[in-house]
Amino acid sequence: MALETVSEKGLVLLGCGKMGSAMLQGWLADGLNTNSVYVLDPFPSKWLLGLAEKGLNLNKALPQEPAVCIIAVKPQMMGEALPSLKVIAKTNTIFLSIAAGTSIESFQSILGSKCKIVRAMPNTPAAIGQGISALIGNNNTSNEDVELCEILLKAVGDTVILDTEAQMDAVTAVSGSGPAYVFHLIETLALAGEAQGLSADLAMTLAKKTVAGAGALAFQSEESPEQLRINVTSPGGTTQAALKVLMDSETGFPKVLSEGVSAAANRSKELGKT
Numbered sequence: 001m002a003l004e005t006v007s008e009k010g011l012v013l014l015g016c017g018k019m020g021s022a023m024l025q026g027w028l029a030d031g032l033n034t035n036s037v038y039v040l041d042p043f044p045s046k047w048l049l050g051l052a053e054k055g056l057n058l059n060k061a062l063p064q065e066p067a068v069c070i071i072a073v074k075p076q077m078m079g080e081a082l083p084s085l086k087v088i089a090k091t092n093t094i095f096l097s098i099a100a101g102t103s104i105e106s107f108q109s110i111l112g113s114k115c116k117i118v119r120a121m122p123n124t125p126a127a128i129g130q131g132i133s134a135l136i137g138n139n140n141t142s143n144e145d146v147e148l149c150e151i152l153l154k155a156v157g158d159t160v161i162l163d164t165e166a167q168m169d170a171v172t173a174v175s176g177s178g179p180a181y182v183f184h185l186i187e188t189l190a191l192a193g194e195a196q197g198l199s200a201d202l203a204m205t206l207a208k209k210t211v212a213g214a215g216a217l218a219f220q221s222e223e224s225p226e227q228l229r230i231n232v233t234s235p236g237g238t239t240q241a242a243l244k245v246l247m248d249s250e251t252g253f254p255k256v257l258s259e260g261v262s263a264a265a266n267r268s269k270e271l272g273k274t
Contacts, residue, residue, distance in 0.1 A: 003151070007033040010066035012088070014081055015073035016041045016048055019098060022127045023070070024051075026155030038062055040084060065091040068152065075101050075271060082110045089115055094141065096149045098122055100172055101271025104138045104165055116140045118149045121168060121176045122156065131157030134171040136164070169272070173264035181260065186211050 011032065013020055016039050028034065028051075038057040039048060052058040066088060073081045078099060085095070089111040096118045097107060107117050120135035133153040137146045150159045162168065186207045193203030218225050233239045246252045 003027070003030060003032050005148070006067045006152075007031075007036040008067075010036050010038060010063040012038045012040070012062055012066045012069040012085075012093075014040050014069065014071050014085065015077075016044065017072065017074075018124070019122060019126060020070070020072035021045065021047065022131075022156050023072070023098075023122075023152070026126075026129065027152065030155055038066065040081075062088055064088070066093050068094045068096055068148065070152070071095060071097040071099055071107075073099060075099050078102055078106075082107070085111060092116070094118060094145050094149060096120060096135075096152065098133075100176060101268050103272045106272075108138070114140060116145055118146055119165060119168065120149065120153060121171050122153060123175050124179045126156035129156055132175050133157060133159045134162050134168070134175065135159060136162040136168070169265045169268040170261075172268040173261045177261075177264045181257070182211060182215075 006027075011027070013024060016024060020039075020041075024037065024039075027037075034051060035055040035057070037051075038060060040059060040062075041048065042059075044052070044058060048056070048058060062085075069085060069088060071078075071082070071085075094116045095107060095111065098120050100121065102119075104117050104119050107119075108115060111117070116138070118135055118137040118141055120133050122131050122133040125131045126133070133156070135146065135149060135153065137149070146161065150161070153159050162171065186204075189210070190200070190203040190207040193206060194200055198206070218228060221228060223231070229243075233243060247254065249255060
C-alpha cells in the first residue's frame with residue numbers, strides 16, 4: 001500500500017550516487033513505477049540514463065506534492081542542492097535525509113520549520129540489501145510518515161527507530177562508519193596471514209570468508225557473540241593465545257575500537273554544527 005501511494009504521488013530523489021542507486025534499485029524491484037520517480041543529479045550514471053529512457057524523470061520539473069523526497073547528497077553539497085527543493089517545501093511531502101552529520105534543525109532552517117523531516121543513517125551493505133538504517137522524525141511527522149520512510153529503507157536492509165536525534169552521532173559511529181572498521185579488519189587479518197607464510201590471494205580469501213561467516217553466525221545464532229567466542233576458545237589453545245593479545249585492556253580491541261568509535265561520534269557532532 002505504501003509503494004502504491006508513492007507511485008501515485010511521486011518520489012523525488014536528490015542525488016543518486018552509490019547509496020541512492022542502491023535504494024532506487026530496491027524500490028524498483030519492489031514494484032515502484034519508474035514513471036513515478038524524479039531524480040535530480042548533475043552527473044547521472046549510465047544506469048540512471050538507461051532508466052530515463054524507460055520513463056524515469058531525470059532532472060525534470062518536480063511534481064507539485066510528491067509523497068516523499070529523499071535527500072541523498074553529500075553534506076558538503078547540501079547548501080547548493082537544498083534550495084532546489086523549496087518549490088515543494090510548503091507541501092505535505094515527507095523529506096527523508098540519508099546525509100551524515102546534517103541535523104533536522106539544519107534542514108528546517110532552509111526548508112521551513114513546518115516541514116516533515118525524517119533523518120536516517122543507512123550504511124554501505126545496503127548496496128547488496130544487507131544494510132541497517134536508523135531513523136527518527138521531527139515533531140511534524142506522524143507515526144505513519146515514519147513508517148512510510150521505514151518501508152522505503154527496508155528495500156535495502158533492516159531498520160531501527162531511535163528515541164532521540166542525539167543518538168544519531170553514536171549510530172553514525174557504530175553502523176554508519178562500522179563497515180569500514182570491518183573492511184580494515186579483513187585487510188589486517190589477510191596481511192597477518194601473509195606474514196605467517198600464506199600467499200596474498202589465499203590469505204585474503206580466508207580473511208573475507210572468515211569475517212563474513214562469523215558475522216552471519218553471530219546474526220543467526222541464539223547465542224550471544226560473547227558465548228560464541230567462548231565456544232571457539234579452547235583452554236590453552238591457539239585461539240586463547242591470540243585473544244590474550246587482542247583483548248588486552250590497554251593495547252587490544254576494547255581500547256582501540258572504543259577510541260575509534262568515540263572519534264567518529266565526535267566528528268559527527270562537529271559536522272552537525274557546520
